[in-house]
Amino acid sequence: MALFLKGNNLVASMSRRGNCHANAVAESFFQLLKRERIKRKIYTTRQDARGDVFDYIEMFYNSKRRHGFNDQLSPVEFEKRYTMSCKVSGESGAIQ
Numbered sequence: 317m318a319l320f321l322k323g324n325n326l327v328a329s330m331s332r333r334g335n336c337h338a339n340a341v342a343e344s345f346f347q348l349l350k351r352e353r354i355k356r357k358i359y360t361t362r363q364d365a366r367g368d369v370f371d372y373i374e375m376f377y378n379s380k381r382r383h384g385f386n387d388q389l390s391p392v393e394f395e396k397r398y399t400m401s402c403k404v405s406g407e408s409g410a411i412q
Contacts, residue, residue: 348377 321328353372359365379392386394 349373 317328320326349369349372353368354365357368359368380390382388382390383394389397
């Protein structure tokens with residue numbers, strides 16, 4: 317593996333030793349992407365694959381898909397409710 321990486325000018329991405337949760341968010345996302353979008357699909361070109369993944373992320377995952385950490389709201393709906401709650405409470409909603 318090290319020879320392959322070096323021969324292709326690649327650097328392995330590795331977390332600290334013993335930190336099994338370092339990539340949990342990324343692994344969870346890619347598991348969903350594979351299960352919900354690309355499983356059983358055959359793309360004829362890399363461009364087709366990129367376009368399909370882009371559509372999944374931008375048109376569904378970020379805007380419509382419900383997320384467990386957001387009380388099962390889509391990110392867009394979560395942001396709307398958060399903004400409204402800040403307006404009602406008089407907060408700016410800005411991180412300080």
